[in-house]
Amino acid sequence: MAHKQVKVIVTAGYGTNCERETAHVCREAGAEKVDIVHLSELVYGEKRLDDYHLLCLPGGFLDGDHLGAAKAGAHRFRYAKVKGREERLLDQIINLIEKGGLIIGICNGFQLLVKLGLLPGFNGNYTQRLTSLTYNDSGRFEDRWVKLRINQASPCVFTRGLKEMFLPIRHGEGKFVVKDDEVLKRLKAQNQIVCQYIHPVTGEPTTEYPFNPNGSILGIAGICDETGRIFGLMPHPEAYNHPTNHPRWRREEIKDPLGTVLFKNAINYIRENLL
Numbered sequence: 001m002a003h004k005q006v007k008v009i010v011t012a013g014y015g016t017n018c019e020r021e022t023a024h025v026c027r028e029a030g031a032e033k034v035d036i037v038h039l040s041e042l043v044y045g046e047k048r049l050d051d052y053h054l055l056c057l058p059g060g061f062l063d064g065d066h067l068g069a070a071k072a073g074a075h076r077f078r079y080a081k082v083k084g085r086e087e088r089l090l091d092q093i094i095n096l097i098e099k100g101g102l103i104i105g106i107c108n109g110f111q112l113l114v115k116l117g118l119l120p121g122f123n124g125n126y127t128q129r130l131t132s133l134t135y136n137d138s139g140r141f142e143d144r145w146v147k148l149r150i151n152q153a154s155p156c157v158f159t160r161g162l163k164e165m166f167l168p169i170r171h172g173e174g175k176f177v178v179k180d181d182e183v184l185k186r187l188k189a190q191n192q193i194v195c196q197y198i199h200p201v202t203g204e205p206t207t208e209y210p211f212n213p214n215g216s217i218l219g220i221a222g223i224c225d226e227t228g229r230i231f232g233l234m235p236h237p238e239a240y241n242h243p244t245n246h247p248r249w250r251r252e253e254i255k256d257p258l259g260t261v262l263f264k265n266a267i268n269y270i271r272e273n274l275l
């Protein structure tokens, strides 16, 4: 019997800068095949997004953040035709979703997911843009670690079993905003708010700076779609893949779960449901 492999694609190029760390954490989490693929290889039809079980859209500065983070990148996915075909990269992503695949967008990847409309994906509509990520209230790039609460009632398959996390952030455009109150109500009602920045003393979601690094509404740091298979977040779980990444590892016994857990959950889900 052929050995069944969990196949992961990590996109790269045009200013992406977290692809190697993201690929590393997927291997650590147990994926057998992890390919780093340049976006131009996808546009040239040399590789396909829907040949994989998990698509990782990593962090970085796609197209130099021109026009707003991931904005130009979203246009590439939405409009560029795959060489020789009447097909766009977004069509391949939708095909991957229809086949039951998983997607994680980290930081710049989360910005890409919301700017494409893949999130929040209400009613399985993956092209309607209802939310965005915009400039931090502080007006500057924020680079440090944050405390997060994980919503255990959320359908998100990546965060199963997690209650709180401590993860690094590094972004200039992380403020989550919604088109109108209806969108926010629905995100809440459907438990699509997966993680929120919390106050270290009260332990409650907060809009207070610096605990909320960007001014996100309700302290939202990450959301998922209705199926829980598409997940986007501003913090970088891939950058906390070993205890020595933790800022206090020399000073205390580290209890915060590694970011690797998110990828393990995804890979277990794939083994149980897709292989």
Ligand SMILES: NC(=O)CC[C@H](N)C(=O)O
Pocket (backbone or CB within 6 Å): 058, 059, 060, 061, 062, 065, 069, 106, 107, 108, 109, 170, 171, 172, 173, 174
């Ligand atoms: N680390 C990242 O992916 C940064 C995303 C984006 N370039 C920003 O500054 O907001």
